[in-house]
Amino acid sequence: MTALTRLEARPARAESIPTAGSLKNTYAQLLLNVDDAQRKSLARTFLVEQLQQAQDLPEEMPRDLSALPGFVEQHCAQVARQYADYLQQRKDGGPRQFFSNKAHALFFLQAVGPTKLVDGAWLYGLLSHWRDPRFDGLICTYLEELGDGNPAQNHVVIYRKLLAEHGLDDTCALPDERYLQGAIQLALGECSDDFMPEVIGYNLGYEQLPLHLLISAYELSELGIDPYYFTLHVTIDNASTGHAQKAVQSVLQLMPLEGDREEFLRRVAAGYRLNDLGQGSRAIIESFDLEQELLGMLERKRPFGQHMHSDYCRFEGKTVNQWLSSPEQLPGFLSAMENKGWIKRHQDPRGSRFWQMIVGDGAAMFGVFSPYEKQLLHDWIAGDWAPERARPAHRRVVSAARVPELPASDPDVQTLQASLAGLDPHAQMSVLIPWLSAHRHSHPAGLLATRRYIELKSSLR
The missing domain is CATH 1.20.910 (Heme Oxygenase; Chain A)
Incomplete structure (x- = not known):
């Protein structure tokens, strides 16, 4: 090996x-x-x-x-x-x-x-x-x-x-x-x-x-x-x-x-x-582990949602707020929604009422979950279900190479340019190098410093 x-x-x-x-x-x-x-x-x-x-x-x-x-x-x-x-x-x-x-x-x-x-x-x-x-x-x-x-x-x-x-x-x-x-x-x-x-x-x-x-x-x-x-x-x-x-x-x-x-x-x-x-x-x-990741996500959400629901809707005799009162109840809450038909496991998630409350026009819980959190819910509900039409074997997607050019008017860019003014090329190299650090190089001034470092390295050799 x-x-x-x-x-x-x-x-x-x-x-x-x-x-x-x-x-x-x-x-x-x-x-x-x-x-x-x-x-x-x-x-x-x-x-x-x-x-x-x-x-x-x-x-x-x-x-x-x-x-x-x-x-x-x-x-x-x-x-x-x-x-x-x-x-x-x-x-x-x-x-x-x-x-x-x-x-x-x-x-x-x-x-x-x-x-x-x-x-x-x-x-x-x-x-x-x-x-x-x-x-x-x-x-x-x-x-x-x-x-x-x-x-x-x-x-x-x-x-x-x-x-x-x-x-x-x-x-x-x-x-x-x-x-x-x-x-x-x-x-x-x-x-x-x-x-x-x-x-x-x-x-x-x-x-x-x-x-x-x-x-x-x-x-x-x-x-x-x-x-x-x-x-x-x-x-x-x-x-x-x-x-x-x-x-x-x-x-x-x-x-x-x-x-x-x-x-x-x-x-x-x-x-x-x-x-x-x-x-x-x-x-x-x-x-x-999909279910463990889902439960972990819901636990992180629970403190923000446990007092936000009305008492109108009940699952197996408990309100949503009651179900969300402790992390131990989350698996039971999912089961209760499944038993009531709000979640239909191993089927197209679009057929589940709970999913409809999360995604789509007029969804009552629109914006509550991030894209990743929604994907966890979607894939857990879908389970063994798969669309009738199979995905292509290898689908091309839009390339991240089209990241737009970052603005040159950034305050850090101005600070860097001012610090380079009047310095000879060797002195400029000493100023530039800190801007190429892990914390800085992906920001506008760091990107500019990288280009300038390359130019000077080539011209000074």
């Missing part, structure tokens, strides 16, 4: 919690804390803990550098074979292997959001090495994650838009463990000078094309969800000319010519293993 296959299939494992508190808090502090010293101190402590956590994981990366290109090519070839097998199974009439319904797919998109919304952050700290050509591949990888300053190609802009389209912005209910990989990436970006080999190794592991990316893109499109974020990574992470190939070259180019080469490779391998901490994509997908 290869590292990529194992990573996708691995079960959930216990995680170490950093001394600063929860993983979510660590993630937020590394992303938003404006105190540079505090961020770096937290990042160092957190990385030491996570490296200790990962040290006993199996080592997949070869220590023989001459074997590294072949190792990556073998991964790519295996993924291609596995995906070809998947496509043949689907062509032969096999079901989707990842997402049982649209709500399942949206659950996955939200679950991996904390990682996707800091895409590339582990490479941020390398931007100051723009004079050194050995870092060109890594810096190029980071700039491409930023879309080279084009909002239509900036990975965070694209993913944020995808979440917003489906009402997935609210991450309050996400388990703490969902923030682990994003926190690792932010921490590596803060401490790249102290953990350079680990950054190189993490990048090598992360930039290999995984099978789940291909299958996710196919099934998202099939369910009418824009797969552009995922298809974009399929192309740029290729092992021929893309990020995977650049990752291999970076290991070879940054290996010390003298000194302890074995220690360097040990630390590269340690960084590579950081990719294996936490739940992989397959484990997240397999953790989905």
Whole structure:
């Protein structure tokens, strides 16, 4: 079993919690804390803990550098074979292997959001090495994650838009463990000078094309969800000319010519293993339970609705307010509505009175549920029901590449332009780099700073 296959299939494992508190808090502090010293101190402590956590994981990366290109090519070839097998199974009439319904797919998109919304952050700290050509591949990888300053190609802009389209912005209910990989990436970006080999190794592991990316893109499109974020990574992470190939070259180019080469490779391998901490994509997908997600959503809604209903309508002798008075009654409430015929399971949801109150002109509960919450309800009611007319095998959707250009009159843009005025190109680079951080690069000033950084890097070399 290869590292990529194992990573996708691995079960959930216990995680170490950093001394600063929860993983979510660590993630937020590394992303938003404006105190540079505090961020770096937290990042160092957190990385030491996570490296200790990962040290006993199996080592997949070869220590023989001459074997590294072949190792990556073998991964790519295996993924291609596995995906070809998947496509043949689907062509032969096999079901989707990842997402049982649209709500399942949206659950996955939200679950991996904390990682996707800091895409590339582990490479941020390398931007100051723009004079050194050995870092060109890594810096190029980071700039491409930023879309080279084009909002239509900036990975965070694209993913944020995808979440917003489906009402997935609210991450309050996400388990703490969902923030682990994003926190690792932010921490590596803060401490790249102290953990350079680990950054190189993490990048090598992360930039290999995984099978789940291909299958996710196919099934998202099939369910009418824009797969552009995922298809974009399929192309740029290729092992021929893309990020995977650049990752291999970076290991070879940054290996010390003298000194302890074995220690360097040990630390590269340690960084590579950081990719294996936490739940992989397959484990997240397999953790989905439609009814539990529905009940969790209703519990989060319950405090806002338990006093908002009249006593006119009763189910099995109880008013709606009474049913909503405690979370333990929610399963019984759903059963009561089903018994009264307000919910008709395993049928077209449009035939259920409860659904009619949520969707459509004059719906009494219009606006109460977000798009994702409505999808949970829809798919739970539908159950085994499927439309008579089957969906097309692979339907194209509108591409997120059409994200509109962000305004140039933003106050931060004006502040950035004022701070650059009168500075020589080298001084400008120092001003620009903070704007390319994970928290800033997807905003108008960050996009402008990215374009200017690329221009100066090219002209000064």
